[in-house]
Amino acid sequence: MKSIYDVIIIGSGVVGSAIAREMSRFKLKVGVLEKELDVCCETSGRNSGVLHAGFNNKPGSLMAKFCVDGNKNFDTLAKELNIPFKRTGKLVVGFTEEDKEKLMQMKQQGESNGIEGLEIIDQNKIKELAPYVDGNFAMYSPTTGILNPFIYTIAMAENAKENGVHFYLDNEVIGIKRVDDIYQIETRKSVYKSRWIINSAGLNSDKIAKMLGIDEYTIYPCRGEYFILDQKVGKYLEMPAYPVPNPKAGGLGIHLTPSVDGNVFIGPSSEYVEEKDDYSVTKETMDLLIEDGGRIFPHIKREHFIRNFSGIRPKLVSKEKGGYADFIIETREDIPNSINLVGIESPGLTSAVPIAKYVVELIKEKEKVEANINFNGKRKGIINFSEQCLEIKRKLIEENFNYGEIICRCETITKAEILQAINNPLGVDTVTGIKYRTRAMMGRCQGGYCQTRIAQLIKEEKGKKEEDILYSRKDSNMFVGKVRV
Incomplete structure (x- = not known):
């Protein structure tokens, strides 16, 4: 109560x-x-x-x-x-x-x-x-x-x-x-x-x-x-x-x-x-x-x-x-x-x-x-890295090296942006929750390249087991056990 x-x-x-x-x-x-x-x-x-x-x-x-x-x-x-x-x-x-x-x-x-x-x-x-x-x-x-x-x-x-x-x-x-x-x-x-x-x-x-x-x-x-x-x-x-x-x-x-x-x-x-x-x-x-x-x-x-x-x-x-x-x-x-x-x-x-x-x-x-x-x-x-000028991109990478790693190639979404989304104020940690906050997985390949990498980051940041990672709703489990990323 x-x-x-x-x-x-x-x-x-x-x-x-x-x-x-x-x-x-x-x-x-x-x-x-x-x-x-x-x-x-x-x-x-x-x-x-x-x-x-x-x-x-x-x-x-x-x-x-x-x-x-x-x-x-x-x-x-x-x-x-x-x-x-x-x-x-x-x-x-x-x-x-x-x-x-x-x-x-x-x-x-x-x-x-x-x-x-x-x-x-x-x-x-x-x-x-x-x-x-x-x-x-x-x-x-x-x-x-x-x-x-x-x-x-x-x-x-x-x-x-x-x-x-x-x-x-x-x-x-x-x-x-x-x-x-x-x-x-x-x-x-x-x-x-x-x-x-x-x-x-x-x-x-x-x-x-x-x-x-x-x-x-x-x-x-x-x-x-x-x-x-x-x-x-x-x-x-x-x-x-x-x-x-x-x-x-x-x-x-x-x-x-x-x-x-x-x-x-x-x-x-x-x-x-x-x-x-x-x-x-x-x-x-x-x-x-x-x-x-x-x-x-x-x-x-x-x-x-x-x-x-x-x-x-x-x-x-x-x-x-x-x-x-x-x-x-x-x-x-x-x-x-x-x-x-x-x-x-x-x-x-x-x-x-x-x-x-x-x-x-x-x-x-x-x-x-x-x-x-x-x-x-x-x-x-969340700063959209891909929309910044070259000078700001360099500055962001100098301040946080995770801006230098691209997770979603289609939309040029960096690891820094994904991590900010995972640690959002509402505590949402579903795959679509990260997608909606960053546009990762919304490009031409629709997550074919980056989806498993995002799942791995959720696992690491939230201390989750693979089988507990959800796509969007309850019971939308993405994995049944360990997978190779």
């Missing part, structure tokens, strides 16, 4: 981690319970990494408000937390008169939401902005950007930890009860007590709501599949290119998105599935991605494909209804000192910090909280 917390947050995806960071601005004892072994294993780490402008969201909705606010303030946040980010702009491409009408409606909706600079452009302007994108016309959104969703989530969680928040990974919540005005939250490892409880469990937010006595919500998992293209394709696509979306579909259509590291994503598809952890990929959908993506970016070659993956949106609308429901962020008098966040799908990544600030305000409406004068909102990330 732990001592009593002021606030327990269930879930440490991008929204839960943002709430934790905002809570650490105050003199509150805050804990975070996460069922996975890291903070970005599900929806927060399985998406396009786009900072949306907010023109797809209904005026007056929480989605629209928080998306626009998150977009406007992201430059400052990225600098504070050392988050890789580029404000690239975006094209929504059309071909037919019906598409043009939808783009005009989208532009009007975006302007109603307070977005500046939206513009309907012709084919010549498309080619000027993105020479390799096809379309008869498009809506140009200058404020859209791209970011690293792994580092975004990790940065907020690490900064929260450095400001006093306690993170309990591998702690799945299995029961909640309220005794004498205190919540007792049972996990598979322990029982935690808290005055406040915040449900930010993403795909499982309906499950946690039911534990609190709220039975009216159902999360419908909607899977989107992606292809990742080699960095050599990045020079052909400098900004995201989307089709005109179908308002009944579960997403924004199959689009092309450059990453901050130079890869290109094709996807996502949109398919409702039964299980919330069904991250499988299918040949039929992969073929669809190539066909649909090729309409607006006809320079796709199979030789450029290096990996595929899928993500799942926690939707509040069924396949039959389609479209979007607004974010649910609520307090209830009959369930005091609880805040429920349900159905936080796209644009949740963009909206995370404004959502977190709103959650703090909900608590401040109920009780007075004192500012933490020692709060430090800045985080120093």
